[in-house]
Amino acid sequence: MTESGHxxxxxxxxxxxxxxxxxxxxxxxxxxxxxxxLTLALIGLLAGALIGGSSALISERAPSANDVFWSAVRTAxxxxxxxxxxxxxxFDDKAKAFVLISFDxxxxxxxxxxxxxxxxxxxxSTQRTGGLILLGGSVVETEPLxxxxxxxxxxxxxxxxxxxxxxxxxxxxxxxxxxxxxVIPRAPNP
Numbered sequence: 086m087t088e089s090g091h092x093x094x095x096x097x098x099x100x101x102x103x104x105x106x107x108x109x110x111x112x113x114x115x116x117x118x119x120x121x122x123l124t125l126a127l128i129g130l131l132a133g134a135l136i137g138g139s140s141a142l143i144s145e146r147a148p149s150a151n152d153v154f155w156s157a158v159r160t161a162x163x164x165x166x167x168x169x170x171x172x173x174x175x176f177d178d179k180a181k182a183f184v185l186i187s188f189d190x191x192x193x194x195x196x197x198x199x200x201x202x203x204x205x206x207x208x209x210s211t212q213r214t215g216g217l218i219l220l221g222g223s224v225v226e227t228e229p230l231x232x233x234x235x236x237x238x239x240x241x242x243x244x245x246x247x248x249x250x251x252x253x254x255x256x257x258x259x260x261x262x263x264x265x266x267x268v269i270p271r272a273p274n275p
Contacts, residue, residue: 150197150204150249157183157195162265165236174242175233176206205250208234211259236265
């Protein structure tokens with residue numbers, strides 16, 4: 086109290102406690118919205134990295150004969166264009182590899198990793214010659230092009246079809262000679 090009889094406001098840690106609207110807000114232990122959002126973002130980033138990395142591990146597989154063929158086609162076409170020389174393209178059945186042979190006789194094999202023993206690859210003419218047999222429920226052509234195919238220095242190639250024989254069946258892909266890409270089959274007319 087003062088000399089005039091008035092009360093002094095309290096000072097110290099209990100000042101303002103219980104005095105109505107002027108009291109200090111109680112101290113709460115908790116997280117702010119920003120902290121919660123940052124935590125959720127960090128968990129999301131970690132989950133994305135783990136899921137992406139694990140799917141890459143799961144999806145890794147040995148390349149198929151089809152994958153290796155298209156890789157070899159790109160290499161053969163690029164080599165022919167860059168060297169301005171024709172490149173011969175064959176399949177070595179013993180080595181299970183596609184082979185690029187340059188104008189000076191140098192060969193570059195492109196093997197098919199883990200190729201099964203019954204894998205066969207044939208280069209076929211675009212004209213059906215009538216040499217067909219039924220093998221394991223699939224029609225297989227029996228008259229391949231004798232010397233393989235050629236990739237020319239202008240970026241084109243021999244008109245051919247590729248036949249991949251595996252597990253008693255066969256699949257045939259027609260190759261466009263102008264682009265050296267697969268021919269897209271026409272949709273049947275209704």
